[in-house]
Amino acid sequence: MLKSPPMIFERLLHSQGFGSRRQCRALIESGAVAVGEAVLDDPDAELDPRGLSFTVDSVRWDYREHAYLMLHKPAGFECSRDPQHHASVFALLPRPLVERNVQCVGRLDQDTTGLLLLSDDGAFVHQNTSPKRKVPKRYRVSTARPIEDAQLDALRAGVLLRDESQPLAAWAAERENATTLLLTIQEGKYHQVKRMVAAAGNHVEALHRDAIGNLTLPASLGPGQWQWLDEADFAALRTPMSHPDHRP
Structure with missing residues (x-):
């Protein structure tokens, strides 16, 4: 397998969020950064970033192109x-x-x-x-009053919110217990869950998102x-x- 193009150590550390190029150079030269078991104090050393692990002030980090x-x-x-x-x-x-x-x-x-x-x-x-991807997001909703079947039906069929031209329907709406609703939506409009639950005739006491897609x-x-x-x-x-x- 081909190696990734080598990176100057100073630039590599900068790409990982450890300060400006000048700050990273000073950090390396101070002996605060180690690669493997050995301190590497040459900011101009060339390293293959792929799979690289290093420590800064004894805290381990793995090189990641993106976080x-x-x-x-x-x-x-x-x-x-x-x-x-x-x-x-x-x-x-x-x-x-x-x-x-x-x-x-x-x-x-x-x-x-x-x-x-x-x-x-x-x-x-x-x-x-x-919005085009319509990623479902599931919320565990604690409600002020017991959840009625009619409220579930309204959420599934769609409720019209103020400032919206079309009703918004839940992707899924299930009652977990008397006052806990599992509500899945695909949009991400302002205070959408709270407004949908209010439009269906209830009130959100607490809101917790436990899933994005799968x-x-x-x-x-x-x-x-x-x-x-x-x-x-x-x-x-x-x-x-x-x-x-x-x-x-």
């Missing part, structure tokens, strides 16, 4: 680099990921919890947010924690979802 992550978003965080009233979700990430300019793949309201994807790959962001939020990933997407995660995102059967 693809999932975050379990807690309540009280805004999906913005310029938050207005709450902390930014980017405060939950290591500085190198913030520096390499990862972006939220879609947004969750500050009081909504659950699965959030982030990446610095513009094509990936577009692919997973484009990718579900791992039970092992606690609020505020993040992890890299792996091949199984990418496969889940690529695999079309089967539509649930709404027949009685």
Whole structure:
């Protein structure tokens, strides 16, 4: 297998979010960066980036051409680099990921919890947010009042929201228990889930996204924690979802 074109160490470190070229050169020359078991203090060394692991201040990193992550978003965080009233979700990430300019793949309201994807790959962001792709997103909705069959029927058939010209129908709507609704939508309109539930005659008390397409939020990933997407995660995102059967 052919090797990737070599990269100057200083440039490689810069591409991974460890500061400006000058800052990366100084970091390397200070002896803070090791490749394998040995400190490498030559910023002009040429390295094959593919499969490369290195440590910065004893923290291990693997070279990645692009960053693809999932975050379990807690309540009280805004999906913005310029938050207005709450902390930014980017405060939950290591500085190198913030520096390499990862972006939220879609947004969750500050009081909504659950699965959030982030990446610095513009094509990936577009692919997973484009309205044309209609990626289903599932929410676990805690409601103020018991969920009635008529409300489920309305959500499945479509409810007309203010400022919308056509009714919006849920891709799926199932009652998990008396006051917990599993609602799947394909759009991403402003406060869509809250507005749809209100239009159906109920009120959202709490909102949690637990799946995007076939990718579900791992039970092992606690609020505020993040992890890299792996091949199984990418496969889940690529695999079309089967539509649930709404027949009685």
